[in-house]
Amino acid sequence: MSAVMLTACGGGGSDAATPVATAPTTPTTPVDPTPAPTPPDTPAVPRGKWTTGDLHVHTYQSDDTQQISTLDQVLAKALKTFGLDWVVISDHLRLSSYDNDGHTLSAQIPFSEGMAKYQVPRIKALQAAGTYADKTIFSSFEWDMPAHDHGNVGLLTDDPMSAAALKAVSQFEYLFTNRAASLFPAADVAAWGPKAGTGYNTHAETLSAITWLKNNYPDTSYLQINHPSRNLGKYTADQLREMNDLAPDIVFSLEGMVGNQMEPDRGGYTQAANPTPANLVARTYGGVDYLVATLGGTWDALLSEGRHIWNVxxxxxxxxxxxxxxxxYAPGEYSKNYLFGDIKDPKSLLAAMRKGKLFAVNGDLINALDFRVANTTASAEMGEDLTTKAGEQLTVTIRFKSPERNNYEFVVGSGIPANMKPVVDHIDLIAGDVTGREVAGTPGYSRNTNPSTRVVKRFTANDWKLDAEGYYAVTYTVTASGNQYFRLRGTNLGVDVPGEMVAGEPLPDVSISTTTVPNAAARFNAINARNYSDLWFYANPVFVKMAL
Known part of the structure; x- marks a missing residue:
C-alpha cells in the first residue's frame, strides 16, 4: 500500500495542516452552502440542512457482534463521540440470545420480540430523559433476503416505533423468515394467516415481501440492498430492476460504500483472499462495491434508465x-452519509432519503459538497431533474470542503489521533446517457453496463479555487445534447498509484489476513492504514431532461 497518501499536507493550494495535540472534538455538521443567484421564477430553495448519519448499525442483539456492543455504547459512539445527527439500528432479523446489555436470555427469541421488549423501550427512555433529544434514532432490522444477501428493512408505519409499528415488524418476521409459528403469540398467528414462504430461498419469496410492504406500508417502509456484491451471484441486474419496478419508493438505495472496512478483506468481501478473474465482480474497489465503483457498471446501467436509485x-x-x-469502524468514525433535508424524526429522514440529495464519504475526505447543474433559468442538485433544451449551455458547479483532520490513528483503538488532514487529489465529473426504461422480458432488462458512461472532466487543485465561504470551487460548462445524468466521485489517490489506481480507475482491494500479517495488533494497524490511504466520496446524480 502506498504510504504517500497518508501525508499531512494541504490540498487545493492551502497550507499544510498544523498537527493538533488535543483529543478530537465532536464534529459539527456543515450548513448548506449559499446557493448561486437564481431568477425570480425559480422555485424556492427547499427548507432543511445538511445532516450526517448511518443506516446500518448492529448491537449485542445481533448474533455476530462478539458480545461487546451494547445499545448504549453504540449510541454514544455514533451520536456523542462521532457527532452523527441520526442513526438507524439494524440488528439481524434472526433468533436473538441477548438483551441490550448483553445479558443472556433464558431462551432465544425472535428479534422482533427483542426489539419490542428491549431496544425500542431503551431508545425511548433515553430520549424522554433528554439524552439524544435532538437526534433522530430509529430501530430497523437487517433481513436475510431469500435467494439474495442482506437488506435493511424499516417499518415506520404512521407512528414509528409505536406498538403498531412493532407489531408490523413481528408480522414481517413471522411471514418472511423461517421462524417457527410457535415463537409468536397464537392470536397474532391466527390473525396473520399462513406463512408466506416455504424454503425462504427464492427470488419470488423476496418479491412477495416487497409486495407486502408496498400493499401495507407504501409510504412508510423501505428496503435497502446491503453489500450487494459481497457474495458471487446474489443479485443480477434484472432482479434489481424487478425490485425497483415493483416498489420504487421502497427499494431505492444501494449500500455501495460498504461497512465492515476493518475486516482483512474490506467489507467482508472474502473473494479478495482468492483473487481470480471470475470473482472480480465480488470485490471492493477503494472500499466501494463493484456495482458502484465500476465506471459504466450496474449502478450506471440503472441510472441510464432514469431510475432514482441512490448510493449510501x-x-x-x-x-x-x-x-x-x-x-x-464505529458509526460516524469512518463512513458517513451527508443528507440534506428537514429531518426531525424517522419519517422526515425517510422522506429526505427518497429525495436523494446525498453524498457518501469514507475517512472524512470531504465534509461539505455543493454540486449542481444549471441553465439560464433553473438549477438542479443531487437527486433532482433539470429540464432544458438541446443546445443550451449547462453550468456544472462543484464546491467542497475537507476537515482539518479525520479520525485516523496510527495505533487502532489508542485514542491518539494521527492528526491527518484528508486531501482531495482529484474529482471526476461523470456523465452517462439516459436512454429510457428497459422492458421486462427483453434482453435489455438484464443489461448491467452503460457504455455511454464517461469521465467528462477530471478536476485537480490546479482547477479549483478557494472562495469567500471557504469552499474549493470550480465550474465547468457543457452543452446539453440529450437526456443524461451527471455524478461525482473524488479520491485522495493520484490517477496512477501502483496497486491502487490505473488511469484514474480503482483496482480491487487486497486482503490483509493472518497469512500476510500474523500478529493481530500489527494486522489491525495495517488494515487501518490501508483504509485511510484509500479514501473516496461519491455523490448522487443530477438528471438532465430535454424539454418536449
Whole structure:
C-alpha cells in the first residue's frame, strides 16, 4: 500500500495542516452552502440542512457482534463521540440470545420480540430523559433476503416505533423468515394467516415481501440492498430492476460504500483472499462495491434508465477489534452519509432519503459538497431533474470542503489521533446517457453496463479555487445534447498509484489476513492504514431532461 497518501499536507493550494495535540472534538455538521443567484421564477430553495448519519448499525442483539456492543455504547459512539445527527439500528432479523446489555436470555427469541421488549423501550427512555433529544434514532432490522444477501428493512408505519409499528415488524418476521409459528403469540398467528414462504430461498419469496410492504406500508417502509456484491451471484441486474419496478419508493438505495472496512478483506468481501478473474465482480474497489465503483457498471446501467436509485455509505458496525479479529469502524468514525433535508424524526429522514440529495464519504475526505447543474433559468442538485433544451449551455458547479483532520490513528483503538488532514487529489465529473426504461422480458432488462458512461472532466487543485465561504470551487460548462445524468466521485489517490489506481480507475482491494500479517495488533494497524490511504466520496446524480 502506498504510504504517500497518508501525508499531512494541504490540498487545493492551502497550507499544510498544523498537527493538533488535543483529543478530537465532536464534529459539527456543515450548513448548506449559499446557493448561486437564481431568477425570480425559480422555485424556492427547499427548507432543511445538511445532516450526517448511518443506516446500518448492529448491537449485542445481533448474533455476530462478539458480545461487546451494547445499545448504549453504540449510541454514544455514533451520536456523542462521532457527532452523527441520526442513526438507524439494524440488528439481524434472526433468533436473538441477548438483551441490550448483553445479558443472556433464558431462551432465544425472535428479534422482533427483542426489539419490542428491549431496544425500542431503551431508545425511548433515553430520549424522554433528554439524552439524544435532538437526534433522530430509529430501530430497523437487517433481513436475510431469500435467494439474495442482506437488506435493511424499516417499518415506520404512521407512528414509528409505536406498538403498531412493532407489531408490523413481528408480522414481517413471522411471514418472511423461517421462524417457527410457535415463537409468536397464537392470536397474532391466527390473525396473520399462513406463512408466506416455504424454503425462504427464492427470488419470488423476496418479491412477495416487497409486495407486502408496498400493499401495507407504501409510504412508510423501505428496503435497502446491503453489500450487494459481497457474495458471487446474489443479485443480477434484472432482479434489481424487478425490485425497483415493483416498489420504487421502497427499494431505492444501494449500500455501495460498504461497512465492515476493518475486516482483512474490506467489507467482508472474502473473494479478495482468492483473487481470480471470475470473482472480480465480488470485490471492493477503494472500499466501494463493484456495482458502484465500476465506471459504466450496474449502478450506471440503472441510472441510464432514469431510475432514482441512490448510493449510501454505512458502517455495518458489529465491533472494531476483539482478540484476534477485526470487523468495522464505529458509526460516524469512518463512513458517513451527508443528507440534506428537514429531518426531525424517522419519517422526515425517510422522506429526505427518497429525495436523494446525498453524498457518501469514507475517512472524512470531504465534509461539505455543493454540486449542481444549471441553465439560464433553473438549477438542479443531487437527486433532482433539470429540464432544458438541446443546445443550451449547462453550468456544472462543484464546491467542497475537507476537515482539518479525520479520525485516523496510527495505533487502532489508542485514542491518539494521527492528526491527518484528508486531501482531495482529484474529482471526476461523470456523465452517462439516459436512454429510457428497459422492458421486462427483453434482453435489455438484464443489461448491467452503460457504455455511454464517461469521465467528462477530471478536476485537480490546479482547477479549483478557494472562495469567500471557504469552499474549493470550480465550474465547468457543457452543452446539453440529450437526456443524461451527471455524478461525482473524488479520491485522495493520484490517477496512477501502483496497486491502487490505473488511469484514474480503482483496482480491487487486497486482503490483509493472518497469512500476510500474523500478529493481530500489527494486522489491525495495517488494515487501518490501508483504509485511510484509500479514501473516496461519491455523490448522487443530477438528471438532465430535454424539454418536449
Amino acid at each position: 455509505a454505512d458502517s455495518d458496525y458489529h465491533f472494531t477489534v476483539n482478540g484476534n479479529n477485526s470487523s468495522g
